[in-house]
Amino acid sequence: MKRVARTGNEAMAEAMRQINPDVVAAYPITPATEIVQIFSQFVADGLVDTEFVAVESEHSAMSACIGAAAAGARAMTGTSSQGLALMYEMLYIAAGLRLPIVMPEVNRALSSPINIHCDHSDTMGARDSGWIQIFSENSQEAYDNVIQAVRICEHPQVRLPGLITVDGFIISHGLEVVDLIHDEEVKSFIGEYKTERSLLDIKHPYSLGALDLQDFYFEHKRQEAEAMYNTPEVIRAVGEEFGKRFGRKYDLIEKYKLEDAELAIVVLGSTAGTSRVVIDDLREKGIKAGMLKIRIFRPFPHKEIAESLSSVKAVAVMDRVDGVAGFGSPTFNEVRAALYDGPTRPPIVNYIYGLGGREISLEEITSVYKNLEKIAKTGEVKKIVNYLGVRE
Amino acid sequence: MKNLMEIRWHGRGGQGAKTAALLFGEAALATGKYIQAFPEYGPERMGAPVQSFNRLSDEPITLHSQVISPEVVVVLDPTLIETVEVTAGLSSGGVIIVNTREAPREMRKKLGLAPGKQKVWTVDASTISREHIGREIPNTPMMGALVKATGILSLESLLSDTKKKLEKKFRHKPEIIRGNIESIKEAYQKVKGE
Numbered sequence: 001m002k003r004v005a006r007t008g009n010e011a012m013a014e015a016m017r018q019i020n021p022d023v024v025a026a027y028p029i030t031p032a033t034e035i036v037q038i039f040s041q042f043v044a045d046g047l048v049d050t051e052f053v054a055v056e057s058e059h060s061a062m063s064a065c066i067g068a069a070a071a072g073a074r075a076m077t078g079t080s081s082q083g084l085a086l087m088y089e090m091l092y093i094a095a096g097l098r099l100p101i102v103m104p105e106v107n108r109a110l111s112s113p114i115n116i117h118c119d120h121s122d123t124m125g126a127r128d129s130g131w132i133q134i135f136s137e138n139s140q141e142a143y144d145n146v147i148q149a150v151r152i153c154e155h156p157q158v159r160l161p162g163l164i165t166v167d168g169f170i171i172s173h174g175l176e177v178v179d180l181i182h183d184e185e186v187k188s189f190i191g192e193y194k195t196e197r198s199l200l201d202i203k204h205p206y207s208l209g210a211l212d213l214q215d216f217y218f219e220h221k222r223q224e225a226e227a228m229y230n231t232p233e234v235i236r237a238v239g240e241e242f243g244k245r246f247g248r249k250y251d252l253i254e255k256y257k258l259e260d261a262e263l264a265i266v267v268l269g270s271t272a273g274t275s276r277v278v279i280d281d282l283r284e285k286g287i288k289a290g291m292l293k294i295r296i297f298r299p300f301p302h303k304e305i306a307e308s309l310s311s312v313k314a315v316a317v318m319d320r321v322d323g324v325a326g327f328g329s330p331t332f333n334e335v336r337a338a339l340y341d342g343p344t345r346p347p348i349v350n351y352i353y354g355l356g357g358r359e360i361s362l363e364e365i366t367s368v369y370k371n372l373e374k375i376a377k378t379g380e381v382k383k384i385v386n387y388l389g390v391r392e
Numbered sequence: 393m394k395n396l397m398e399i400r401w402h403g404r405g406g407q408g409a410k411t412a413a414l415l416f417g418e419a420a421l422a423t424g425k426y427i428q429a430f431p432e433y434g435p436e437r438m439g440a441p442v443q444s445f446n447r448l449s450d451e452p453i454t455l456h457s458q459v460i461s462p463e464v465v466v467v468l469d470p471t472l473i474e475t476v477e478v479t480a481g482l483s484s485g486g487v488i489i490v491n492t493r494e495a496p497r498e499m500r501k502k503l504g505l506a507p508g509k510q511k512v513w514t515v516d517a518s519t520i521s522r523e524h525i526g527r528e529i530p531n532t533p534m535m536g537a538l539v540k541a542t543g544i545l546s547l548e549s550l551l552s553d554t555k556k557k558l559e560k561k562f563r564h565k566p567e568i569i570r571g572n573i574e575s576i577k578e579a580y581q582k583v584k585g586e
Binding site: 003004005116117137138167169170171173174175176177270271272273274276277359360361362 | 457460
């Protein structure tokens with residue numbers, strides 16, 4: 001283990017160097033550019049054996065990754081925001097063809113209005129594309145998650161693509177302390193990539209991407225869903241093994257002071273770190289505050305979330321994206337649905353915050369707990385969907 | 393959070409405020425501290441006012457919000473004082489270090505800080521950098537001033553880590569490495585506070 005200072009982008013590029021993928025095809029986009037820029041330097045310096053394909057768009061980047069993965073290669077790319085949006089149709093194809101492409105992705109707002117800063121609109125837009133989605137709180141988690149994603153995505157029971165996100169600028173460009181694992185240990189942890197079949201294996205030819213109409217399309221999509229249902233078990237096992245070998249254990253969700261909590265917030269990404277400071281402060285004042293951090297957004301850990309929140313008195317779901325669907329944001333709606341079948345249904349509210357990189361302060365997070373305190377006391381939810389930190 | 397020190401760097405685009413925060417963060421890491429270093433990302437252009445930040449602690453830092461009330465403010469360009477509220481949020485026992493020819497007492501008046509709690513330090517980092525590096529790059533000497541004014545790191549650990557970092561970047565320009573190291577030392581010796 002080597003302790004260094006790395007930004008989220010540098011940490012993920014470092015993980016990519018250690019993974020040494022066969023093919024990386026990429027197109028630059030703020031704030032994810034550095035990931036593939038740093039990686040391309042590794043290629044130029046001969047530190048990896050990767051075939052680097054500089055393409056003309058993100059659509060082509062994902063297309064090239066799909067081609068490479070189908071040919072039997074370990075393929076990676078990196079992107080953000082409009083880049084991920086431009087990949088949209090190819091995302092479904094990567095998942096439908098069951099190609100375990102791993103993609104670091106930096107969370108950034110979507111246009112319009114044009115904005116380069118953090119929110120989760122881009123990632124949430126791809127939530128039903130069949131990709132595994134892993135959210136990272138900081139640079140260390142980003143690094144660890146990219147390494148684990150290779151194992152998870154390539155697992156024979158999974159064979160699905162996965163994206164690993166960090167919050168734009170806040171983490172992607174923030175220098176933090178990261179413990180790096182030795183190259184050899186990463187290599188042995190991820191192992192050799194063994195495909196079940198590949199298009200370049202000319203002794204065993206097969207068709208890929210053929211027309212699939214009323215007769216079989218549904219069965220194939222059902223199998224894809226089944227692979228996703230298998231994923232939590234694999235994610236847990238990989239996270240467990242990672243913990244045993246490198247000292248940092250990972251699960252589907254992370255609970256912070258939640259065991260005896262009465263007031264809980266549900267958070268994704270870097271805001272979880274800031275929330276810890278608020279919770280410590282509230283705990284010192286005798287307020288039983290806790291947090292549930294969702295690490296894996298796809299597959300959605302509905303059972304674990306329902307169990308973890310079953311005994312709290314009030315819940316707030318913080319979402320760095322607006323559903324614009326008329327009622328609540330994505331995480332809120334899914335957490336709320338998860339709680340529906342539980343023996344107790346705690347009152348639940350939604351906070352939409354931080355769009356386009358709008359700062360989220362300690363005071364604002366504290367105000368969410370203050371509202372939860374009122375709700376817990378009266379049992380009355382005055383407003384279900386709330387906006388935090390916006391002028392209106 | 394207990395045990396947390398926050399630093400805000402003010403500079404103009406091109407003066408190395410971001411680099412200073414990164415280098416200083418790495419130097420603190422080398423002494424075993426947990427660190428963060430991040431710039432404020434706005435429409436940064438050469439000459440425009442920019443800010444960058446450090447957090448240092450003996451414990452892991454989980455905070456990811458903006459720095460609002462820093463213990464230390466470093467001003468790389470004295471002309472910023474006219475246009476930017478450089479003392480905004482400076483904590484009551486805080487320290488402000490300004491690159492200027494003026495004495496700390498005069499600078500205190502300009503900043504509008506009452507005598508007492510907050511300390512004002514000044515050093516002519518522009519001249520120091522011109523003499524040692526050959527151009528006006530006040531960021532490294534201001535790291536020397538920062539270390540003297542706060543005692544947060546020893547001069548030796550700052551020098552040894554900065555040297556290592558510069559050796560990577562300026563492998564073929566030893567005079568740049570030497571110039572930076574000398575300016576850190578000189579600013580450390582010359583900075584005055586009240």
